[in-house]
Amino acid sequence: MTPFIYKQLTQALARTLGTPQYLILFLSDFCWMKCRHCWFNEDWKTANLGKPTLTFDEIEKLAHSMKRVLFLSLTGGEAFTRPDLVEIVKVFSRETKMSRYQIPTSGFKTDLIISKTGQMLKNHPEIPFRVDVSLDGTEAIHEKIRSVAGGHRRALDTIRALNGLKRHHRNFDVGVITTVSHDNQHEIPQIGRLVESVNPNGEWMVNIVRGAVRDPNAHNVEIDSYLAAHKLIRDRVESGAYRGHSGHATASWLSAKNATRRKIIRKRLEGRCRGGGCAAGSLGGVIYSDGTVQACEMLDQSLGNLRDYDCDLAALWNSPAADKVRRWIQDTRCQCTQECFLSISMLIQPQHWPDIIAERLRLARGAAVRPTAAH
Ligand code: SF4
Ligand code: SF4
Numbered sequence: 001m002t003p004f005i006y007k008q009l010t011q012a013l014a015r016t017l018g019t020p021q022y023l024i025l026f027l028s029d030f031c032w033m034k035c036r037h038c039w040f041n042e043d044w045k046t047a048n049l050g051k052p053t054l055t056f057d058e059i060e061k062l063a064h065s066m067k068r069v070l071f072l073s074l075t076g077g078e079a080f081t082r083p084d085l086v087e088i089v090k091v092f093s094r095e096t097k098m099s100r101y102q103i104p105t106s107g108f109k110t111d112l113i114i115s116k117t118g119q120m121l122k123n124h125p126e127i128p129f130r131v132d133v134s135l136d137g138t139e140a141i142h143e144k145i146r147s148v149a150g151g152h153r154r155a156l157d158t159i160r161a162l163n164g165l166k167r168h169h170r171n172f173d174v175g176v177i178t179t180v181s182h183d184n185q186h187e188i189p190q191i192g193r194l195v196e197s198v199n200p201n202g203e204w205m206v207n208i209v210r211g212a213v214r215d216p217n218a219h220n221v222e223i224d225s226y227l228a229a230h231k232l233i234r235d236r237v238e239s240g241a242y243r244g245h246s247g248h249a250t251a252s253w254l255s256a257k258n259a260t261r262r263k264i265i266r267k268r269l270e271g272r273c274r275g276g277g278c279a280a281g282s283l284g285g286v287i288y289s290d291g292t293v294q295a296c297e298m299l300d301q302s303l304g305n306l307r308d309y310d311c312d313l314a315a316l317w318n319s320p321a322a323d324k325v326r327r328w329i330q331d332t333r334c335q336c337t338q339e340c341f342l343s344i345s346m347l348i349q350p351q352h353w354p355d356i357i358a359e360r361l362r363l364a365r366g367a368a369v370r371p372t373a374a375h
Helices: 003-017 042-048 056-064 085-095 110-123 139-146 151-166 185-198 223-239 251-269 313-317 320-331 339-346 350-369
Strands: 022-026 071-075 101-105 129-134 172-180 204-208 284-287 292-294 302-305
Touching: 003 320, 022 339, 056 085, 071 085, 085 110, 110 129, 110 151, 129 151, 139 151, 151 172, 151 185, 172 185, 172 223, 185 204, 185 223, 204 223, 204 251, 223 251, 223 350, 251 339, 251 350, 284 339, 292 313, 302 313, 302 320, 339 350
Parallel strands: 022 071, 022 284, 071 101, 101 129, 129 172, 172 204
Antiparallel strands: 284 292, 292 302
């Protein structure tokens, strides 16, 4: 489709839906880790976060301004450090029709994470929920990347404990995220085996380093190393050893979408994509801890600050400033490898739909040859 059509489509979606249906909400700037591949580092925070963190009351107003959110990602920093995390999820569940929510974590404080996850599962037994734990290597490399001793063992403990919860909650899923960077690119097979052993019944999401990161050398990645992870996942799918996402009726479609997304990222890294049709700013959006609203995490343009709209996201999302950013995204055929926004963009890019269906069938064939999970 042309930029003109995408401009009309994304503007119509933003107007009709009123607020982003895929929302990444930064709840805290604090993090237990100091990852070399992290763009959410001290320099970025000093340059970009001008106001204090949103209070609980402000988040309640924000939730109140949203009729529905299909997917809410509560992040940071580390969202689990937020003392009112459980209450915040309650607010979104009460004020909006929230279809799914997810929290990424380094997994560093196992007891805290398990306790809060358990409370959220108890409070919302019907809402699909996923916790994704980062695992960036075997012990030495993981801790070199994350600069915190003991982080590897604790991440593994957290993944195992979360899987313990998963056995008792059908709406709950556990994922593992690996960010491929200069430091871990040569141990992808070892990471693959580790993920398979510690999280055999879940999705392995492999991202590539992006943004102005703490250690610029992290960007020196050979594409082949990153693609090696894609091949490992593909081999597991084809042998029937890969279970992927679970916890709700459309979970397998998410795994199929991720497979197609890996192919798109490969094309982009190899310079074989024209770009265009990004749904950031229409279907998806980001709110930083100080209330700044952006189309995505990669662009500098702000749509405004929630506090200037009395925390009414619908008013901000339908402002002239937001319209301008939406037009810019389509006019420039903006493109990147940001996994979250690629996911929602695929919803409005029909050229990818046949491949998603083919990947879904591939997963179904894998499921047909493997034994039932020992749940
Ligand atoms: S990448 Fe995530 S876990 Fe690592 S320092 Fe940044 S926010 Fe923290
Ligand atoms: S292509 Fe990437 S950088 Fe551009 S608007 Fe979309 S998510 Fe943001």
